[in-house]
Amino acid sequence: MLYFRKILFTTILFFGLVALFFNGSAFAGADKAAITSLYEKAKVEGKVVIWGPQKRTLDWMEKPFETEFPGIDLVWAASLRSTTKILTEAKAGKHSLDVFHFSLTAGMIPLNKRKLLVKAPFEIFGTQKSNIWLDGKMGLTHNYAYALIYAEGKVNPKELPNTWKGFLDPKWKNKLLASSFLLPFAVAHLAIEWGEKDAADYLRALLNKQNILLTRQPRESILKSGERVVSLADLPSLRTRYIENGVPSGYKLLDVIPLIQFGVAAVKNAPHPNAAKLLAGWMTSEKAKRIREKRTSVADLMKTSSSPLAKKIHSSGATVITDIAARAPMRGKYTKVMRKIVSGRAK
Amino acid sequence: MNAITNAVQRRCGELGVTGVFVLAFAIVAAVYFVSAPLVMMLASAFRGPDDLLPFESGADWTLDHFTEVYFNPLLYQETIPQTLSFGIGAVAVAFITAFTLAWLVERTDIPGRNIIFTFILFPLLIPTVILAIAWIFMFGPNAGWVNVAIRSFLNMDGSGPINIFTMGGLIVAQGASLTPFVFLLLAAALRSMNPSLEEASVASGASPLETFFKVTIPVLRPGILAPLILAGLIAIEQFELPLIIGMPARINVFSIRIFFELNPDDQLPIYGRAAALAIPFLFFGFALLLLYNYLVKQADSFVTVTGKGYRPARFALGKWKWPALAFATTYILFAALLPALVLIWISFFGYETPTLANLSKFSHSAYAELFQEQRFYSAVGNTFLVATLSASILVIIGAMISWIVVRSKMWGRNILDFFSFVSIGIPSVIAGFAAMILYLSIPIGIYGTVWVLVLAYCYRLAVTTRLSRAGLMQLHRELEEASYASGGSWLTTIRRVVLPLMGPSLMASFILLFIVGFREFTVPLILQSEENMVLSVILWRLFENGEAAKSAAVATLIMALVIPVIFFMRKIFLPKEDMR
Numbered sequence: 044m045l046y047f048r049k050i051l052f053t054t055i056l057f058f059g060l061v062a063l064f065f066n067g068s069a070f071a072g073a074d075k076a077a078i079t080s081l082y083e084k085a086k087v088e089g090k091v092v093i094w095g096p097q098k099r100t101l102d103w104m105e106k107p108f109e110t111e112f113p114g115i116d117l118v119w120a121a122s123l124r125s126t127t128k129i130l131t132e133a134k135a136g137k138h139s140l141d142v143f144h145f146s147l148t149a150g151m152i153p154l155n156k157r158k159l160l161v162k163a164p165f166e167i168f169g170t171q172k173s174n175i176w177l178d179g180k181m182g183l184t185h186n187y188a189y190a191l192i193y194a195e196g197k198v199n200p201k202e203l204p205n206t207w208k209g210f211l212d213p214k215w216k217n218k219l220l221a222s223s224f225l226l227p228f229a230v231a232h233l234a235i236e237w238g239e240k241d242a243a244d245y246l247r248a249l250l251n252k253q254n255i256l257l258t259r260q261p262r263e264s265i266l267k268s269g270e271r272v273v274s275l276a277d278l279p280s281l282r283t284r285y286i287e288n289g290v291p292s293g294y295k296l297l298d299v300i301p302l303i304q305f306g307v308a309a310v311k312n313a314p315h316p317n318a319a320k321l322l323a324g325w326m327t328s329e330k331a332k333r334i335r336e337k338r339t340s341v342a343d344l345m346k347t348s349s350s351p352l353a354k355k356i357h358s359s360g361a362t363v364i365t366d367i368a369a370r371a372p373m374r375g376k377y378t379k380v381m382r383k384i385v386s387g388r389a390k
Numbered sequence: 391m392n393a394i395t396n397a398v399q400r401r402c403g404e405l406g407v408t409g410v411f412v413l414a415f416a417i418v419a420a421v422y423f424v425s426a427p428l429v430m431m432l433a434s435a436f437r438g439p440d441d442l443l444p445f446e447s448g449a450d451w452t453l454d455h456f457t458e459v460y461f462n463p464l465l466y467q468e469t470i471p472q473t474l475s476f477g478i479g480a481v482a483v484a485f486i487t488a489f490t491l492a493w494l495v496e497r498t499d500i501p502g503r504n505i506i507f508t509f510i511l512f513p514l515l516i517p518t519v520i521l522a523i524a525w526i527f528m529f530g531p532n533a534g535w536v537n538v539a540i541r542s543f544l545n546m547d548g549s550g551p552i553n554i555f556t557m558g559g560l561i562v563a564q565g566a567s568l569t570p571f572v573f574l575l576l577a578a579a580l581r582s583m584n585p586s587l588e589e590a591s592v593a594s595g596a597s598p599l600e601t602f603f604k605v606t607i608p609v610l611r612p613g614i615l616a617p618l619i620l621a622g623l624i625a626i627e628q629f630e631l632p633l634i635i636g637m638p639a640r641i642n643v644f645s646i647r648i649f650f651e652l653n654p655d656d657q658l659p660i661y662g663r664a665a666a667l668a669i670p671f672l673f674f675g676f677a678l679l680l681l682y683n684y685l686v687k688q689a690d691s692f693v694t695v696t697g698k699g700y701r702p703a704r705f706a707l708g709k710w711k712w713p714a715l716a717f718a719t720t721y722i723l724f725a726a727l728l729p730a731l732v733l734i735w736i737s738f739f740g741y742e743t744p745t746l747a748n749l750s751k752f753s754h755s756a757y758a759e760l761f762q763e764q765r766f767y768s769a770v771g772n773t774f775l776v777a778t779l780s781a782s783i784l785v786i787i788g789a790m791i792s793w794i795v796v797r798s799k800m801w802g803r804n805i806l807d808f809f810s811f812v813s814i815g816i817p818s819v820i821a822g823f824a825a826m827i828l829y830l831s832i833p834i835g836i837y838g839t840v841w842v843l844v845l846a847y848c849y850r851l852a853v854t855t856r857l858s859r860a861g862l863m864q865l866h867r868e869l870e871e872a873s874y875a876s877g878g879s880w881l882t883t884i885r886r887v888v889l890p891l892m893g894p895s896l897m898a899s900f901i902l903l904f905i906v907g908f909r910e911f912t913v914p915l916i917l918q919s920e921e922n923m924v925l926s927v928i929l930w931r932l933f934e935n936g937e938a939a940k941s942a943a944v945a946t947l948i949m950a951l952v953i954p955v956i957f958f959m960r961k962i963f964l965p966k967e968d969m970r
Contacts, residue, residue, distance in 0.1 A: 097935050098932070098935035102935070118920060120918065127823065131830060132830060134446075153441070217531075223633075223637060256638045259633050259634055259637075260522060260526075260634050261523075261741075261933075261938060263741055264523055264527075264938070265526070268526070268743075269532065269533035270526065270530040270534070281936070287740075288741050289740035289742040289751070290741055386647070386650040387468065387640065387642030387647075390464070
């Protein structure tokens, strides 16, 4: 009997520690008192307006945020040119956005350069210092990895090359498609690894020899029709969406994996400043990251992340190119070159 | 007091004080609506560098955008030749198709005219992206349904034979999508035409073909040239089809260049370079306008509506009824019905292939979720308000501007005409940006409200002034003179004589601008707030989010809301026809 009591006690202790670890890690390092104090100030404001590039980057958070912080309405601003809007409104002394959620180079750096972002207390939500950039103004939220998505049933995954250059094999001619928006970014990252000339030649070969279909329309519609069977430079996290839209698909990581960094920041002169800091901070917490991954398949893919896709990426043996502020000028320069080729402004 | 009143009235002449005020108001409104986007475009073209907005401190005057654009040899080797081929081809396809359809609907006894008229306008209601998806589904070289059927029938291997991703494919797709616009404008002109001139020609022994080329076409010249000019400018300004169908074929037209400058995705939009690219549209438009004015100089030659009454005659098609119906049906099937069916299918089935087996995957959840959102209902109300008001304002101002250009001897009326016309060359993103800056700067408190959308939409004067002008040129002055002679004031004459006779042109303008107002998404996205949400913004949000079924559901509902408006407007506002 004593033996079984010991076993029971040990088992309970073990699982209790596991539960504590997992629950605790969601708020590990979090300063609950500081969060509560910020929440009390934000509740008075009653609302927070966030801009993100697509509704799906924000849909997932409305209920969890409003459940955890009742009394604060989360509203998404759908403006097309949000950076322009923030700058134009700032110049006129008007401010309608509280929180800005976008990639490092496309939005955060231009706004930071103009001193339109403010520091937010990310650390009180347990966010690690390494995940707080731009002098405390930007908290990291998630990444997108460039890889490929293929139409299940229309291509044998075993025949898919393991490398980007493998798709220059003639057998892939007229079988590839890519987003005209994503492809130049992806190849700009490849240029960091291969050099500008090599990457530009690769891009030209894809366009001119492989006849890759460049598109701005939903790529899953083309995969579904069978017009093309592999979407190169696509994002594995979008696979869930493709499947929801009736397009069975798989993904494959290649020899070089560019990671695009997304983050969140509170905007200067926000109409709801405390709510802005509360939301921005919450979005960088482990809890929010887990909810995001569960609901959208979009995750923090850095080495420190516990996401299964992050682990797969960093154990694949591939060269992982992360998006960091120091690389932004070089990547920007390569992106301009690749976009010129894609848009026909250069051969 | 009487002396002052008499003096004022003498100065105002036949217009009267009220008439002067009305016309002055129309001029001020026209200049106001077009100025902001035009000035923004012209100023931006000379402001740089790339990584600053035109108004930011640090931005300076520069010619860099022009040197970057116009010193690039690819512009002359590829962009300009491809743009010209594309523009001329698309307009030719659109014009031939639209003229034939307009002739059949307005001048013959083809059965089901009102239904055919409504269906022809479908492509205007369907988002261009969906049109492009439908074309690719049908004519994609590898898996397009038509190609698969042809290959199966002819026992062929490989891809094709039809490839939508070619210049020819793009021209046909763009031509088909431009047809409803040209059709609407031509139908208005054909409807107003007095058949007595054609009857006199036939009675004098001319064959129908001779009558057509020697009487009908010359008399309809203003009514034909106006849509040709507008269609030409719109064809080369549109970017959606060139982006989706042309880009895979490495077709690089002007509009794609402008699109990439305004959507760099990794930095701020380069408004300056986009403006530098768009400026040739202004010169091109100016040249076309000069040509138009030269060709329609003898205004009296184009009068077909006089004091003598006439009965609109319809040619009896006889044995040609069935080929005519086949032609109309073929166009409606490929350009209108199939894309509409693709849209409706996606709203219920996502991207599932349309097969019997997939019918079991039917789901109306997209509609159910939409109807549960309060935001949807306020968006419907906002959309109707903005589309109706902006179309009405533009139609009235357009009619007044046309009267000034055609009937008055006011100094500067040609400048006014050109000014109203140039709006067609202004990209809608620049117009939206200009509206944002203007209404943030003017302290009238409408920024972020639905009223800012009404005003921002009103820069599209080109369509309504062209149409109204063509319609007014068909009316003989004697009709107005008879009204003045009977004691009618200018305002009474306009209200009770001129505007009713211009009915077809005004109705065409209204329908076109109403549809454009419903579909427009660039301007409301830039000026968007919680208060002024419209359906096109909801559609865009859902589409960008990858929610195919829901975005298709919104697009289907837009069609369902607009079609009855078109159908009943035609029934109510056009006079009943007599059949011979």
